[in-house]
Amino acid sequence: MPTRNEPIADPGAAPGRGRTRASHSLDSVLAEAVALLDESGVAGLTIRALAARLGGGPASIYWYVSGRDELLDMAADSVLAGVFASVQDVGDEDPIDDIRAIAIALFDAIVDRPWLGAYALRDTGTQPHSLRLYEKIGEQTLRLPLTATQRFNATSAIVGFVIGVAADMGHELPEEVLSGELTRQEYLERATADWRALDEGEFPFIHHIVDEFAEHTDRVQFRAGLDLLLAGIRLQAGV
Structure with a gap:
């Protein structure tokens, strides 16, 4: 396996003349893979599409990864x-x-990338930085008077909340918005109108919070939920 920045060899080079070297490295492969994922989602990332984008053949990608799943994890x-x-x-x-x-930084990275929530922390063997982020959050709990069980549960709850909410809020936009039929604001206004039309006797809570729903922003709502979770950890630690 080449080093991280070593350019790949061209498997189609003429025999006897040595193998010529392509211009891309693992860093560039991963950077273009992320760009493709950001533009087209998981369905848009194929080995062939990535190779064409980099100006090589599929073998140039297989030099670094065993297949598409490993590429997604990396x-x-x-x-x-x-x-x-x-x-x-x-x-x-x-x-x-x-x-x-730390939680906000992780959320901000995932919420703008609908594809990332499904692959973050999926395989810590292939994803050392996901393990390091989990460790980084866990190390902060070592500074609190908690038991090992409480620290494990607190760290797992934070990571699960961040990734779960970011993945949910980062879903692909509805087709009407993607097509330009509606703006995002118009879509939210339509959903709000649907909620207001519900029977108040059957949905008293919905009617109670519908004005909040109409004005809310995802990031503010996430931070409010995170603060509730952190308040519980603080209460458990007695600090």
Whole structure:
């Protein structure tokens, strides 16, 4: 297996003249894979499409990965590497505040990439940075007076909440919005009108919060939920 930045050899080079070297490296393969995923989703990332985008044949991609599944895991990890780098120096007097900062950084990376939620932390063997992010959050709980069970549950709850909510909020936009038939705001207004039309006797809670729904933003709602979870951890730790 080549080193991370070693350009690949051209398997079609003429015998006896040595193999010529292609211009792309593993870094460029993963960067273009992420770009394809951002543009077209998981369905748009194929070995052939990626090779064509990089100006080579499929063998140039198989030099680095065994197949599409491994490519998806490695592409996800390359994004998570950036998240990990951004939180490496997180360090505050309050470990709860540090957990919050790490969680928000992870959420922001996933919510804008509908494909990433399904692949983050899927295979920690192929995704070392997902494991490092889990470790980074867990290390903050070591600074709290919790038991090992409480720390495990707290860390898992935070990671599960972040990835689950980000994946849910990061779903592909409805077809009407993607096609341009409706703007995102118009789609939300239509959904709000549908909620208002529900029978108030049957759906009292929906009618109670429908004005909040009409004005809410996903990121603010995520942070409110995260703060509720962190408040529970703080209460359990007695700090």
